[in-house]
Each structure stands twice: as C-alpha cells, then as structure tokens.
Amino acid sequence: MNNERTIALIGAGSMAEALIAGMTKAFCHPAHIVVANRRNRPRLEELARQYGVGTADCAQEAVKQADIIILAMKPKDVAEAMNAIAPSIRSDHLILSLLAGVTTETIERLAGRNIPVVRAMPNTSAAVGLSATAIAGGRFAAKEHLEVAKQLFETVGIVAVVPERDLHAVTGLSGSGPAYVYYLVEAMEKAAADIGLERDVAKRLILQTIIGAAEMLKASDKHPSVLRREVTSPGGTTEAGIGVLEQYRFQEAVVACIRRATARSEELGSALLAAIMEA
Ligand SMILES: NC(=O)C1=CN([C@@H]2O[C@H](COP(=O)(O)OP(=O)(O)OC[C@H]3O[C@@H](n4cnc5c(N)ncnc54)[C@H](OP(=O)(O)O)[C@@H]3O)[C@@H](O)[C@H]2O)C=CC1
Numbered sequence: 001m002n003n004e005r006t007i008a009l010i011g012a013g014s015m016a017e018a019l020i021a022g023m024t025k026a027f028c029h030p031a032h033i034v035v036a037n038r039r040n041r042p043r044l045e046e047l048a049r050q051y052g053v054g055t056a057d058c059a060q061e062a063v064k065q066a067d068i069i070i071l072a073m074k075p076k077d078v079a080e081a082m083n084a085i086a087p088s089i090r091s092d093h094l095i096l097s098l099l100a101g102v103t104t105e106t107i108e109r110l111a112g113r114n115i116p117v118v119r120a121m122p123n124t125s126a127a128v129g130l131s132a133t134a135i136a137g138g139r140f141a142a143k144e145h146l147e148v149a150k151q152l153f154e155t156v157g158i159v160a161v162v163p164e165r166d167l168h169a170v171t172g173l174s175g176s177g178p179a180y181v182y183y184l185v186e187a188m189e190k191a192a193a194d195i196g197l198e199r200d201v202a203k204r205l206i207l208q209t210i211i212g213a214a215e216m217l218k219a220s221d222k223h224p225s226v227l228r229r230e231v232t233s234p235g236g237t238t239e240a241g242i243g244v245l246e247q248y249r250f251q252e253a254v255v256a257c258i259r260r261a262t263a264r265s266e267e268l269g270s271a272l273l274a275a276i277m278e279a
C-alpha cells in the first residue's frame, strides 16, 4: 500500500468495481480513489459505503483531484466523457484506459494534447486479485508510465506488456474470457439439474472441478490435451462425453467465439475513430 497517488475512476460499473475491490486490498488506501459516473448517484454511494472510496459529483471534479485517470466507461461514451474532462487534464496526468478496442491514439486525440496514455485490458477477476491483464503504452507513455500501470494492475493479478496491436486479441481471449467460463458453468449447472442432482451439491462439485482443473493446469507442465487424455479411459465415460462435444464442434465454436470477440474489439475502436474524425 505504498501508492500515494490519487486515482480518478471515470465510470463506476462492473470493471470499475472489480478494480476498486482489488486496488483497495493491495495498491492504495480507499481515500486515494475518487469515483465519478454520469448520473447514477446511488451507485456511487454504494461503492463509497462498500469500499470507503471517495466520490465526485462529476468527472471533471474527480480529475482535478487526481494523478492517475482511469477511463472505465463504455467505448460509446468515451467521447462525451473526454469532452467533459479534457479542459482539466494536465500534462503530468497519466491516463489508463480500460476501453475495449479504443486505441491510445484515439484517447490522445480526445484529450487534445500529447498526454501519456496506457491502454489496459484487465478482466473482472481483478475483484479477487486474479485478473489476467495486458497493457500497452501510447506514443507519449514513457517507461515509468508503463511501470506505474504494471504495478497498479499487478495488485489485481498478473500483467503482460504487449504491443498495442495485440490488445484486440487479448480482449477477445482474456478480457471477455471469464464470461466463457461462466457460460460453461451455466451449462454444467443445467446438465446437473437435468440428470437429477441436487442444486447445492452440484454447485459445490462444479466449482471444485473448475478450480481443480485450473490448479492442475497451473501446477503441471503437461499440455491440456495430455491432462485431458489422463481423464479419458478407453471406452469410458469421458470418451463418451467428449465424443458428443466433438459432434457439436466444441473446439471450433470456441475458436470462432474468440475470433469474433477479437474482431468486435477492432470494430469498436474503428467505429469510434471514424466518428471522431467526422465530428
Ligand atoms: N466488464 C468487463 O469484463 C470488462 C470491461 N472492460 C472495459 O471497461 C469499460 C467499462 O465496462 P463495464 O464496467 O462493464 O461498463 P458498465 O456499463 O458496467 O459501466 C459503465 C460506467 O460508465 C459510466 N459512464 C458512462 N458515460 C459516462 C460519462 N460520460 N462520464 C462518466 N461516466 C460515464 C456509467 O455511469 P452511469 O451508470 O451513471 O451512466 C457507468 O458507471 C468498457 O470500456 C469495457 O470495454 C475491460 C475489461 C473487462
């Protein structure tokens, strides 16, 4: 908790909350965080009550108090938000953008000045200190800015520094990734109900299965296909089950899913840039 910088979070949604939960455990005292949103005042009060963070009546007020500005609104709302805060942005500010698809160049344009921007793609597991985050620096981000971003995101999980062009793929893979796992769990819960297992028992068994498999992947240097084969007895139950997944082209579906999410990140970024250039 040796960070003394004040952080303004602009946006108070799921990702902002995941970061607040993680940062207040390991990065900074809640008094060093000030949160602003567009209009949902009860949401700010809820975050203040739960985490002890400060709140601001508007984004501009939050920015004036801060050393680091974290952009945590949806990509479609960033132009409006940046218009409001641009007059209060100082050259010693560091902007961290969490926005899917939006390039550092777009943020620099919206800021209207040569400002250090670090683009980050965390995921909501930041709330429990287990985010998989990738970061990339913009044109005016020095080594020290990337280092600050790395330190901040390391308090909520692991951090990879990547070339900015890779962030679309990271978004499709690990930014959206927790949702794919939750979707799998939803399906396992439906199946458990279908085959007559009691709900709470099934929930416990599914959770431990997911945690156990993740821990095995972490602890062992075996390829996932080897770990899978170790579960699969010839003529046994797993082989029968995986055969059905193959019929449904499960792996192809996952690859297509991640490709589509990656393409969507590119679309979000280019649509915003086109709108800014037109305005
Ligand atoms: N959710 C996730 O898993 C991840 C999200 N991201 C990125 O994080 C960003 C936020 O996503 P998420 O938390 O899910 O979004 P949410 O919809 O949950 O929250 C968006 C927040 O932005 C606020 N907001 C909107 N417009 C403005 C504005 N003009 N000024 C100030 N605040 C504003 C909203 O306030 P109000 O409610 O008052 O309108 C709301 O608090 C996105 O850009 C997304 O791409 C990145 C990684 C993972």
Ligand SMILES: O=C(O)[C@@H]1CCC=N1
Residues within 6 Å of the ligand: 100, 171, 175, 176
């Ligand atoms: O769905 C989204 O657009 C955001 C970005 C990554 C996860 N959620």
